[in-house]
Amino acid sequence: MRWALSLLPPQGEPPRFATRDEAVAAANTPAALEYARQQRDLMLLCDTDEVAPSAGLSTVEHRTTSRPDGNEILVTVVRPDDGRVLPCVFYIHGGGMASLSSTMGNYRAWARIVARHGVAVALVEFRNSLQPGALPEIAPFPGGLNDCMSGLRWLHDRRAELGIDPARVVVAGESGGGNLAIALAMRCVREGSPALAAGLYALCPYIVGEYPRPELPSTVENHGIFLNLDGNGPFLAYGAEHARNPLAWPYWATEADLAGMPPTVVSVNECDPLRDEGVAFYRRLLAAGVQARCREVKGTMHATEVIPIVCPEITADAAAHLAAFATGSAR
Numbered sequence: 001m002r003w004a005l006s007l008l009p010p011q012g013e014p015p016r017f018a019t020r021d022e023a024v025a026a027a028n029t030p031a032a033l034e035y036a037r038q039q040r041d042l043m044l045l046c047d048t049d050e051v052a053p054s055a056g057l058s059t060v061e062h063r064t065t066s067r068p069d070g071n072e073i074l075v076t077v078v079r080p081d082d083g084r085v086l087p088c089v090f091y092i093h094g095g096g097m098a099s100l101s102s103t104m105g106n107y108r109a110w111a112r113i114v115a116r117h118g119v120a121v122a123l124v125e126f127r128n129s130l131q132p133g134a135l136p137e138i139a140p141f142p143g144g145l146n147d148c149m150s151g152l153r154w155l156h157d158r159r160a161e162l163g164i165d166p167a168r169v170v171v172a173g174e175s176g177g178g179n180l181a182i183a184l185a186m187r188c189v190r191e192g193s194p195a196l197a198a199g200l201y202a203l204c205p206y207i208v209g210e211y212p213r214p215e216l217p218s219t220v221e222n223h224g225i226f227l228n229l230d231g232n233g234p235f236l237a238y239g240a241e242h243a244r245n246p247l248a249w250p251y252w253a254t255e256a257d258l259a260g261m262p263p264t265v266v267s268v269n270e271c272d273p274l275r276d277e278g279v280a281f282y283r284r285l286l287a288a289g290v291q292a293r294c295r296e297v298k299g300t301m302h303a304t305e306v307i308p309i310v311c312p313e314i315t316a317d318a319a320a321h322l323a324a325f326a327t328g329s330a331r
Helices: 020-027 030-046 103-116 143-157 176-190 233-242 275-287 310-329
Strands: 059-067 073-082 086-092 121-126 164-174 199-203 265-267 291-296
Touching: 020 233, 030 103, 059 103, 059 143, 073 103, 086 103, 086 143, 086 176, 086 310, 103 121, 103 310, 121 143, 143 164, 143 176, 164 176, 164 310, 176 199, 176 310, 199 233, 199 310, 265 310, 275 291, 291 310
Parallel strands: 086 121, 086 164, 164 199, 199 265, 265 291
Antiparallel strands: 059 073, 073 121
16 A cells, blocks of 8 residues: 555645635645545556456446535445345445545445445445535535435435335445444434434544544544544534534534434444544444444554555455445344
């Protein structure tokens, strides 16, 4: 992975901004957008048949309208091309709710690796809060969450056409996608539709936003390992004014907020600055009476699982466990 990352020019220390407008402007300069393009190009190394075979799988991109804003979102469904009715992983990409895209090569590959275990994978493309992905718009909280909720409802509405078992749809995501997956499951419960999410699988969730935190030692001990937590751009872009709203920053969810949540897996990486917020959230789920488990993947950095060229065996193990969770055999 070091050789791959060395292909990107160094970014230096992440800046701190006074306002959201400053953060957005800095993330959309020609230089910043060129860096993002180089990231996307690098992730194309993952999107090959050697890394993630495509034989026997279908991949179809769908477009639908998000509510209440009326913007367009994408849902790409990857599944075995065999006509069976399958469990589904509704997957939300990472990037701090601020950047990246489900259309990047590593996510396309990850979806195929998971789908090969006999499940459908629905990749939702939502509005980022800082820098556009495959959608032209950006939006602060709750824009991205609204898009994910709209995508999940669309998936259930089209379940017959898509060949998806509505009783076995789990929401999942890594990093910022882990934040959105948790918030999505909470929102389903709050809105009286808990059946929309039969399970929750959060990998290395980014759920605090403000760092470092003394009660979370990994934010100091692992600082600088793949992630540098000094900047505040994503926090401002997504919603610093919502810093204690559990739908924006789920670390602050109370036991009452978490009551009724579906069976959950929280997966963390040993060498990740965000490790301890995931563990703390898992313990709060247990205190709330939620059926929950926590996995710690030793020796790995943040989001190792979803970059298949880094540690293919770690990716394979995570994909198998996520698919088994969706089928119900690992709950």
